[in-house]
Amino acid sequence: MSENTQSPRKPRVAVVFGGRSSEHAISVVTAGAVLKAIDRTKYDVLPIGITREGRWALTADAPERMAIAERALPDVAQLAESETGGVVLPVDPASREVVHLAPSESGSLPRALGEVDVVFPMLHGPYGEDGTLQGLLELSGIPYVGAGVLASAVGQDKEYMKRVFVSYGLPVGPYEVIRPREWDRNPAEARKKIVEFAADHGWPLFVKPARGGSSVGITKVDDLSGLDDAVEEARRYDPKIIVEALVRGREIECGVLEFEDGPRASVPAEIPPVTDHDFYDFEAKYIDSASGLVPAPIGAEATAEVQRLAVAAYDAVSCEGLVRADFFLTEDGDFVINEINTMPGFTPISMYPRMWQESGVSYPELVDRLIQAALTRSTGLR
Incomplete structure (x- = not known):
């Protein structure tokens, strides 16, 4: 034989x-x-x-x-x-x-x-x-690879993402949501709602598509005169918009990756203020390749805290595989979570792979680990 x-x-x-x-x-x-x-x-x-x-x-x-x-x-x-x-x-x-x-x-x-x-x-x-x-x-x-149906949906919708974070005791910044029917049926009332929000939290505001990413459709609004144009720009990408107050602080990111013993956090990174853009927008991220600092120079205590919060956010949304969690570190030394990305930018110069490279996981190893984790995880309820 x-x-x-x-x-x-x-x-x-x-x-x-x-x-x-x-x-x-x-x-x-x-x-x-x-x-x-x-x-x-x-x-x-x-x-x-x-x-x-x-x-x-x-x-x-x-x-x-x-x-x-x-x-x-x-x-x-x-x-x-x-x-x-x-x-x-x-x-x-x-x-x-x-x-x-x-x-x-x-x-x-x-x-x-x-x-x-x-x-x-x-x-x-x-x-x-x-x-x-x-x-x-x-x-x-x-x-x-990556998050399931529910975690993906929650991670994409900035409103419900923040609602989940709040329910788990994670600190979020002030925000207001304008739903499609509010602006369609009574834009004057919706505009008043945003103006009252600005009266409580101050200008500038950030007007964003509620379900978008890569800073596409986001406008920094310094006063009432720019509000309507900002809303229309955001609505080009999503009929539901979210308005966020400015959180003064340093922009800190942290990666989460699932290992055999559970999710672990990477060293954090810092996104320094950009000088040629109003904020860290699409062009700053991808065209002009504004670079972050890895690891973030924030000290051991703050590093441990942002790593804890990143894993807590990952667990709160029931994520799988990977997440990049974005925070503000305020002048008072407190962290405020801005959002998570269930499928973050993944080029070798993107922040998520760079944070893991600095944490001892090379880019090819990162890709392989995610594939292997998916191969061993069945579909269906879990």
């Missing part, structure tokens, strides 16, 4: 990126870095891009084409294979077979792309980081 010398199949990782949100390009950049870092001797990789219109497409495995080049942002449409068919995940949990559909006019049959063992969803913002994709993967029975 001959010995079977066939080597076992490597786990197959589908890296899904792009998407319909305003953070499409940043998702592409993030996915390019992850594709470059995945150990190809250990995993097979299937890159799947989601266009701005929501079509799933098989894309080139070309990390070098997925970076910001000369201030130009990448796009899934530039990476999709020339044929215009789509990619379909299975809807039967008994099968993990991914199928590539040929264009309808071609008359060709669907082409099986093989089974997928885990999805690495490198999407930011709505239709990807907000629980929608996670729900699809739960229905499909495919394990995935």
Whole structure:
């Protein structure tokens, strides 16, 4: 009887990126870095891009084409294979077979792309980081990296994120929410609500889309004259907006990563004040690459406290895998949590990987740890 010398199949990782949100390009950049870092001797990789219109497409495995080049942002449409068919995940949990559909006019049959063992969803913002994709993967029975449906949804909605934090005793800054029907039906009353908030907490205010990220759609408003334009800018990205008071303090970030014995916090980082921008906005983060200080020079006691709060925020929202928690360190020495990101920026120069690099976990090790954690975690209620 001959010995079977066939080597076992490597786990197959589908890296899904792009998407319909305003953070499409940043998702592409993030996915390019992850594709470059995945150990190809250990995993097979299937890159799947989601266009701005929501079509799933098989894309080139070309990390070098997925970076910001000369201030130009990448796009899934530039990476999709020339044929215009789509990619379909299975809807039967008994099968993990991914199928590539040929264009309808071609008359060709669907082409099986093989089974997928885990999805690495490198999407930011709505239709990807907000629980929608996670729900699809739960229905499909495919394990995935990162937070589940509920944690993703809460982590994307700044209002409910803050409500959860408050219920767990975590300190948050003053805020006010304007729901879609409030502004649509009676903008004068909604405006009055914001003005009264400003009377209590002072100008400037930050007007933000309630369910967005990467500082897209955010405006710093110094007085009443700029309020309406700021609201309309935020509503371009989300009909629900959140208005936050200025919290005077240093911007401190801390990463959380799940280990075998539970979540641990990284060394924190500090985002110094930016000199060429009003605040740490999209261009400062991604175009001009404003850099943070890692580790943050805040002393041992403050470091231990922000690490404790970061893990507490991770647990409060029932996160899994990873989180970046963002704080303000006030002049009184107190921490105020601003938000968490359940799928933070993930390029090698992004703050989350840099904090873990400084904590002893290299970028390739970080990617591998997240994939391994997802492979050992089943879908469904847990």
